[in-house]
Amino acid sequence: MNILILGSGGREHALAWKISQSPECNQLFVAPGNAGTSELATNLPELGNHFDEHGKAQIADFIRKHDIHLLVIGPEAPLVAGITDYLKEQEDLKHLAILGPGKEGAALEGSKDFAKAFMQRHSIPTASSQTFTKNTIEKGVSFLRSRALPIVLKADGLAAGKGVIISPTYEEAEYSLKEMLLEERFGSASQKVVIEDYLPGIELSVFVLTDGKDSIMLPEAKDYKRIGEKDSGPNTGGMGAVSPVPFADDAFITKVKERIVKPTILGLQKENIDYRGFIFIGLMNVKGDPYVIEYNVRMGDPETQVVIPRIENDLLPVLLVAAQQKLKTAQIQVSKDVATTVVMVSGGYPDAYEKGKLVSGLGNVKDAKVFHAGTKAEGNQVLTNGGRVIAVTGKGKRIEEALQNSYQAVQQISWEGVYYRKDIGQDLLNL
Structure with missing residues (x-):
């Protein structure tokens, strides 16, 4: 089948990496994509940057022209802008399977006020x-x-x-x-x-794939939001992540399923919200009880870069049946290995930063996977093109081994002004 992924970050590179391995994947396109996705798929730099009526129409025309079977929407902006609704209104695109909720479902992320009211209506624990x-x-x-x-x-x-x-x-x-x-x-x-x-506790994220009726829990992850070590400084989009999370044992995950995931899916059904896609649930573990901090209506970044590498089976058929509302038949196999990712960012991020810096050393990485985010290819060169530039994911039987593989790879890669946190996962070592 032919697949189009919308987005340009590390999340989209990780999804493209996994989808491209499927024997069912014929042609893979990423709009707009980055230097990493260009190695796996056809980038569409002219698409996926704007989600006004003209931008939506351009995407629809591409889907028609290239006989796209499955659309995977990576980031939140096109979902909140109503790209799913627009495409579903096109009579000649009824065959298209879309993974990503409509505008109504996307309000769970697009409006914190809506999300809090939704949780209150459905007795979902939150502050x-x-x-x-x-x-x-x-x-x-x-x-x-x-x-x-x-x-x-x-x-x-x-x-x-x-x-x-x-x-x-x-x-x-x-x-x-x-x-x-x-x-x-x-x-x-x-x-x-x-x-x-304020909820005192320790934070983590769980990820759900749903077709609006049934759902599958994906591996959980913990990310590191602040720019500075020991969680200091301003918030960023995420400086690293770890999966699995040691303090999220079976008893805790059971509470998450019963108290949060089930009432969330039931709440969407009761409110007649057609939701097919990912739900990212930011949680606080307060003395062993889960409370929702926020909903996101897509996979996280950089959490995707540790969640996807732990899924062992072909993910493409699972994504397809979720979009077709046939998820009941699907399963995933999850590796027991630990995955850790370290995000390398432009100097100055999350404030002002420069683009166009030459990235070197990518070919020297051996025992880790490099996922591109803010990069662009110019000839044979890779240049920085954003704040968060690269996420480096290592795996291992234990967290120490995974971190060692991540950081050894990070040390091979450089550009002018590069910065990364050196303490990702350190808080989990003694749990």
């Missing part, structure tokens, strides 16, 4: 919260000052993984609230702000 706008800012200040410290502020809309502030003082929280609502610190994403209680 207490209220939502405020610039018209109710004084009520917001009163509310946050009535809560225990620290306090969490979240931009309602999409903010590239950076729209969350954890404030240790009321003064800082009040300043941040005003900055978000009055000065639109995160653009239109912070026209609404969710203020919620």
Whole structure:
């Protein structure tokens, strides 16, 4: 079959890497893609950058012209923009299998306010919260000052993984609230702000593939969001990840399935939301009990780079039946090996950074897999083209071995200004 993947990051490279191994994969396209996907598939740099009506029409025309059977939508932006709904409205594309929810389902990520209300409606454990706008800012200040410290502020809309502030003082929280609502610190994403209680515990993510009726749990992962070691500095899109997670034992995962995954799928059904795709559930383990921090409506990045390498069987038929609402028949086999990934970023990220730096040493990597994110190919050269440039995934029987393979490979790769955290996974070694 012919497959089109939308996206250009490490997540899409990992999906392309796995899908390309399937005997059922005929032609594989990635729009717009990166230097890594160009080695596995045909990149479409002119597609997948804009999701207005013109951009959606361009994607639809490509699907028609190249007889695409399966569309896998990687990032959240096209989902929130309604690409799935647009394609399903095209009479001549009824044959197309689409993995990714419509706009209604994508609101679970596109609006933190919607997600919190959804959880409350379906008794899914999460932190207490209220939502405020610039018209109710004084009520917001009163509310946050009535809560225990620290306090969490979240931009309602999409903010590239950076729209969350954890404030240790009321003064800082009040300043941040005003900055978000009055000065639109995160653009239109912070026209609404969710203020919620802080959950003390240890964070992890679980991943679900669903056809809207049935679901499969994928391997869980823990990622590292902050730019600095020991989780210091501002949030990023993710600086590394580990799978499996030592503290997510069978008893904990059973609680996740019963208290969170099942009521989430049932809630979507009750609200008549046709949801076919991935659900990424950010969780806090609070003394052995799971609480939802957030929903994402796609796979995580860089978590995909540790989850996908642990899936041993052909993933393409599983993705197809999920898109066709026939997931009940599917299964996945998961390796017991540990996978770790270390993200290498441009100097200055997550603030201002330069692009176009020459990446060297990629051919020297042996015992790890390099997944490209912010890269582009120019002739035989690979240049940086984003903040998060490369994720290097190692595997091993134990976390120490996987980390050793990741970091040995990282040391082979360089470009001007490269930065990476040296403490990924260290907090898990003694658990």
